[in-house]
Amino acid sequence: MGANNSKRKGQLVSIDIGSRGVKFSVGEAYNGRIKLAACHAETMPADAYENGIILKFDVVQQVISDALKKYHIKQKNAVVSIESTEMIKREMIVQRVPVEDMISLITYEVKQYLPIDTSNYVIQYKELPPDEGQEASKIKVLMGALPNDMVEAHLNLLEACGLKPIAMDMHSNGLEKLIKWMRQIESYSQAKTCAYIDLGHKMMDISIFENGEYKFNRIVKMGGNDFDKVLMHHLEIDQAEAEKRKMKISAGALRKAMESGKLDAFLSDDESVKATVIKDTLQYFDESVDEIGKVFKYYTSRSSENKIDQIFIYGGTSRFKDIDALIQEKLEIPTEALKTINCVEGLSKIGNDDLSLYVNAVGALIRY
Ligand SMILES: Nc1ncnc2c1ncn2[C@@H]1O[C@H](COP(=O)(O)OP(=O)(O)OP(=O)(O)O)[C@@H](O)[C@H]1O
Ligand SMILES: [Mg+2]
Secondary structure (H helix, E strand, O other): OOOOOOOOOOOEEEEEEOOOEEEEEEEEEEOOEEEEEEEEEEEOOOOOEEOOEEOOHHHHHHHHHHHHHHOOOOOOEEEEEEOOOOOEEEEEEEEOOOHHHHHHHHHHHHHHHOOOOHHHEEEEEEEOOOOOOOOOOEEEEEEEEEEHHHHHHHHHHHHHOOOEEEEEEEHHHHHHHHHHHHHOOOOOOOOOEEEEEEEOOOOEEEEEEEOOEEEEEEEEOOOHHHHHHHHHHHHOOOHHHHHHHHOOOEHHHHHHHHHHOOOOOOOOOOHHHHHHHHHHHHHHHHHHHHHHHHHHHHHHOOOOOOOOOEEEEEOHHHHOEOHHHHHHHHHOOOEEEOOOOOOEEOHHHHOOOOOOOOHHHHHOOOOO
């Protein structure tokens, strides 16, 4: 199906649940354009939600229900987008059979090759571009298996919030649809191989696309929370205070401070504490970028032609000042924050021109 041939589904509320924040977007995606009516984010209390797992159902439900009320979101038809390392993803090359038989064939293959009880999983697939020289009788697919209880829990959650679940999506899937739409607009970067990195609170979600086609996705369990923990630990402050101070500093200032020792935005009077905090926070960035580099290396080593031309970052931690420059310098790949989404309309109406926090929620509005 062409990316533009989406059926008209009307307005939806789309919800991206994360360990630190719930992101809402309301809008209608149709014909390659997304008419956005609202975007809102609400803080998630610690230890209530992580990695696609609802740890405290009542707390998460309350946060969502309260936000729906607070922001006057009347739309009932809802989509939830999540990401989880519990999802099993595998590329497979299988016999091409009629569409209605694909799922049972793929389920059969999964039973043969993966040590999981398929009855405990919701299995889905999507077709991938064929490998060079692939037999015409075969089809390359990306199989995704999500635990039944994870799917049920999220559908129950939406219902408990008075919403009508229309679909559940994975972040990387919504992103893929969004990229297809963005690339159809000429002004958008047509770089061949792009890495899109969601820098969140507990995880980094790294996806690689070649000419707009999904290639590869990997989740690394690191995020802004690791930075907060350094501050909380050494400065003996709570999370909210740590986040407040984090937002006052920049990667560039931290690096300068490493040499000069001058950085007062958040630090204690104790010079040795200050030096430790600077060193540990910089180490957090070094390790994060190293992990991204490792994922890239895994991808580029699969073929001599594989190379990453451009990086886009988004998610809460992408807002950390100068983080784009830091990544660009360390990995030597042009890096840009994904703030504007060219196929989105209505930003002036909602009064928000930085969508970097809402990429997953906006992507999930696209249904086809
Ligand atoms: N201006 C900013 N500077 C630095 N960090 C920021 C800024 N704004 C938000 N953050 C950080 O971004 C993180 C939240 O981002 P986001 O909402 O994308 O995470 P999440 O989706 O809840 O987490 P995850 O997906 O990892 O479970 C927090 O660590 C927050 O402190
Ligand atoms: Mg997130």
